[in-house]
Amino acid sequence: MKKAIGTVLLSAVVLAGCGTAARPAQEPGTVAWSACTDLIGPDGKPAPPAPGTECGKLQVPLDHARPDGEKIDLALIRVKATGDRLGSLVFNFGGPGASGVDTLAQAARMFGTLGTRYDLVSFDPRGVERSSGVKCGGQIAKLLAASTEADGDRLAGEFAAACRQDSGKLLPHVGTVNTAKDLDLLRAALGDRKLNYFGLSYGTHLGAVYATRFPGNVGRFVLDSAFDPTVTWEQRAVTQAEGFSHAFQAFAKDCVAQSCELGADPAAVEKAVLGLLDGLRDKPLKVGDRELTYGLGQLGVITPLYAKATWQVLEQAAAAAIKGNGTALLMLADAYTGRRADGTYATTMTSLQAINCADTTERPTAADVAKVSDRVEKIFPVLSFEGSGAPCAHWPVPGDDAAKRIDATGSGPIVVIGGRGDPATPYRWATRLTDQLRTGVLVTYEGEGHGAYLTGNACVMRTVDAYVLEGKVPAKSTACAG
Template structure:
């Protein structure tokens, strides 16, 4: 029986439920090159040469053609910020040029940690179309992610996801960490959120912006909070949506998320029944059906072509649609198909979560996540401690629990620290923090605690379901965010948006 290794998740790397850019009928006929001049300390990074994007990947892992107006570029940043004139690495960028009267740049981080901002922005242009009329929409692959010295671990992701036993899981976690050191040893000591925040300030300078205007989702709220802590005077208009509290321990994170996903699963089951659900006549029956489906895969994985839908992959497949209410019908359809012997959609959902590409290779989403999580924490949970965490998760939301007590950080080759846990943006411009009452991955309580830590935070409460309140299309949330980013109008204290 295969058992997945414990993974300390934060947020999905895909924007579930958001609009994606339509592909043009054919690529632009000629290369369009533009240069953004740098100012201030620009000599450290140089200008950004924007050119046609050539290596974008869609959510299905296949190459994709960018929409009109989408450009790519790169800047160089120090591998070690303590040695600004030393070795450099490339930071991959993407830009969607403002369609109207330009206010400046708005930089996005879509979460993870480990999500490619380059690929996600290429898919998400329609979701931020209103903002795109006044801003150049900019994103990037943070250091250690994909094109920006992405962390690679010897093709070990499949092994990371599954193990035969606790002892085997611990062995594979050790082998995975060793493979990361072998393939990415140069960058591993320098990944993490503090270094990414310093890169972000160099990006601001390279874009020619006096202040950084920023939109962070999920893990992106952590990066934004760390930036505001280190560079409070450079904070422009900041929105942190689906806020993460970086002070929580691995155990607190896991237990809180288990509670959030359990509540989202219950809400899905109720909604499914209200829509004439194939999975059961009442919410309890729906939940039981999905749980029994997964349990059956422990001993008898479902064949999907030349692959198998295992219990561990099915866990990830069920979790993925719970991030957004718009994706709940997909979970119903995928589970119903699997009950009839067709696991294709569930396997596709798992692949979207793990970053598996059509050719069987993986993006760096999972490997980058591990590297950044381990860098941002001094914690090194042992197998015994991880087993205790899994036991607690299992009592709250069994679908999220791992049956293997292995943890990668216990064997990580680089010592982590807690520098990214210290948040205090005193002296910055107001920072809008959004928390969703029905957010499974970054529960509402984290938005309240992050707002207090920032000192300059202004909390907006969304009472609906889903991870990423702005992406739900809720009119109240859109109005509050757009008014701040486009006009500088700070939301009133206690702003609450009904579902």
């Protein structure tokens, strides 16, 4: 889960599953597949599609309570199976707010073994990017730059008002329950009797909600880096501060072991990074015609902590910034916030805020945010969110707690993966989600990073591949060394 504004947060075969497949809420639509023309690469620039990649659209109701009413388009992407096809495998890569279209285009090769037998499919969920992405009048850039609590709360109010003005009709309908209903319409449109699904981070929440709503339609489900939807906003913020603190300490130790530019011991590394950020409070670094501010510096440090493979990037970017060159750290922050090469923003952060506010009745005030920020700062100062404001307190539509109820009784086995060293979705959330599902089977990854399958760990990949390709459910207490 990504760091939200004011909080931390944050994809015709015998299938593993039982029960009779439920009919979709309406007759299945159709997808007209064609060449992809508007993909965006990890550098924020237009990117060409890989061979075998197609894009399409599926119409779904704006309001699922009115299936014959106004429609919106879901943007889809498909990478066709390279071997004997078993069906489709649908991905959600997290956020909430991440573009599944762009992410699958970039990451499909990482799921190459699964792609030998499945069409790899993903989508921009409703309210995200090409699927009626939530627009907020360009206010997100101002909110990200807030530096004081007063500024943050004022800008949060302006941000929420701009979201209402630009996307007010959509905002009541962007929650995870509605996206789960879209997912079932997608399953039907793909021609699959049951849904085969791979969710990462927030994608595990979407998968769990789907399995709760449509247990008979659950095929082979993998929920990697699991989220516990029952935690409160404050619990989530504090727990993730603990997780990122652990990840930073692991990074510092690893950095020192390999002759670290930032210091001779872990304490010195931490002091150097915190000193860099403190300096940005009063004196942002000039980067061309932009500035690396305190808030953007925080995001630049947090982003590479998600994966051990990018720890060296953090060392190099922080060391350069300490010497006065903030280019690399600002690029890391831009990757997190969805800033494109042309200076515009994807809907990543606006969609995230809209979905988060839709999925809860909690409305923390600016005072609540300040109090929790103080708690977080004591645990891991890099994650303090002073000045972030409280957009949900100003949100123009009420939230709903329906997505917090998880019970997949009646579904086939659902593989849940939790990482001991996951900074964003701690291991205990995986154990709790496994219990809530009733049909969950827990796999433990003993290593570092967010997204166990994406680490390339041979044991995790072997376990998941055997389940998705052959239906071999992991044994209870399966664990993979880091």
